[in-house]
Amino acid sequence: MTAPLPHLEQTPARIIDRSFLQDVVAGLRAPQKHLSAKYFYDRRGSDLFEQITRLPEYYPTRTELAILDSYGPEIAAGLPPGAALVEFGSGSTAKVRRLLPHLTDLSTYVPIDVSEEFLRSEAEELGRDFPRLRVEPVAADFTKPVTLPDDLRDAPKVGFFPGSTIGNFEPEIAAALLGSFARTLGAGATLIVGIDLVKDKAVLDAAYDDAAGVTAAFNLNLLARINRELGADFDLDAFAHQAFFDENLGRIEMHLVSRRSQLVTVAGVPFHFASGETIHTENSYKYTVPGFRALARGAGWEHARVWTDPDALFSVHALTA
Numbered sequence: 001m002t003a004p005l006p007h008l009e010q011t012p013a014r015i016i017d018r019s020f021l022q023d024v025v026a027g028l029r030a031p032q033k034h035l036s037a038k039y040f041y042d043r044r045g046s047d048l049f050e051q052i053t054r055l056p057e058y059y060p061t062r063t064e065l066a067i068l069d070s071y072g073p074e075i076a077a078g079l080p081p082g083a084a085l086v087e088f089g090s091g092s093t094a095k096v097r098r099l100l101p102h103l104t105d106l107s108t109y110v111p112i113d114v115s116e117e118f119l120r121s122e123a124e125e126l127g128r129d130f131p132r133l134r135v136e137p138v139a140a141d142f143t144k145p146v147t148l149p150d151d152l153r154d155a156p157k158v159g160f161f162p163g164s165t166i167g168n169f170e171p172e173i174a175a176a177l178l179g180s181f182a183r184t185l186g187a188g189a190t191l192i193v194g195i196d197l198v199k200d201k202a203v204l205d206a207a208y209d210d211a212a213g214v215t216a217a218f219n220l221n222l223l224a225r226i227n228r229e230l231g232a233d234f235d236l237d238a239f240a241h242q243a244f245f246d247e248n249l250g251r252i253e254m255h256l257v258s259r260r261s262q263l264v265t266v267a268g269v270p271f272h273f274a275s276g277e278t279i280h281t282e283n284s285y286k287y288t289v290p291g292f293r294a295l296a297r298g299a300g301w302e303h304a305r306v307w308t309d310p311d312a313l314f315s316v317h318a319l320t321a
């Protein structure tokens with residue numbers, strides 16, 4: 001039996017996101033303490049991630065953009081005319097901007113994102129830069145099946161899921177997510193998806209533990225966010241960033257390591273940390289091309305094409321439902 005959640009009266013006078021609090025308390029009560037990577041992206045976290053994408057060690061973003069630039073015409077040539085392009089978790093529109101100039105036959109762009117405010121401003125800007133494109137943003141959680149606007153019923157659908165975001169999910173969950181995309185898009189759809197590839201451990205380790213310490217700041221910012229939003233008292237200096245590629249599991253693991261034995265309080269609930277004990281904060285799965293093909297096939301997607309960079313660091317796949 002687990003103890004009940006704290007009453008809100010015990011927490012400082014501010015609006016508390018109950019599901020965030022529940023996730024944090026449950027994660028810190030587990031034998032291997034863990035927090036969900038989805039909570040990295042508050043304002044400061046999103047800004048730090050932007051900085052990560054420009055680090056010399058962090059190859060995924062620039063490599064994927066280079067693939068989209070080099071093979072944009074080929075990618076576009078395989079898509080049906082008059083299609084609606086549906087981006088899952090659009091965030092910034094930097095990636096789709098590389099693809100759009102090649103997709104001259106596109107009818108509509110449908111960015112799906114949870115942040116309504118962000119969606120609206122990005123959609124407006126995109127509409128200015130591509131005046132002939134119809135932009136129909138949908139505010140929704142892309143991890144659940146999404147109902148697309150009615151007027152797109154007859155348009156061929158092309159899904160877009162760049163950034164190797166799928167690497168954050170356990171393989172079974174990643175497969176379920178691909179299945180959910182298939183249901184959202186319907187029979188006959190195409191999916192363009194970016195997948196980071198398995199490579200030399202030293203290259204992977206450096207990409208998640210950069211010399212400038214930006215990834216460390218990104219990881220530690222999660223504790224700052226919990227302090228601020230959930231009334232916790234994490235001492236950020238008492239935790240160290242740790243990131244490594246686990247070759248057996250095929251994933252990067254990020255942790256925050258307690259530098260000493262300590263007690264931390266979150267919304268009135270105490271949590272003990274032994275010296276050296278860790279909070280597991282992120283997984284980033286890496287795939288081989290055949291490995292990702294098998295995962296996609298299990299979710300109902302047939303492999304059509306794959307494009308990679310000359311060093312085989314990253315891959316962009318075209319799949320058909």
Ligand code: AVJ
Pocket residue numbers: 052060163164165167168207208215282283284
């Ligand atoms: C946004 C999930 C693709 O796993 O590479 C970068 C997040 N974490 N550095 C990744 C991240 C640490 C990133 N994804």
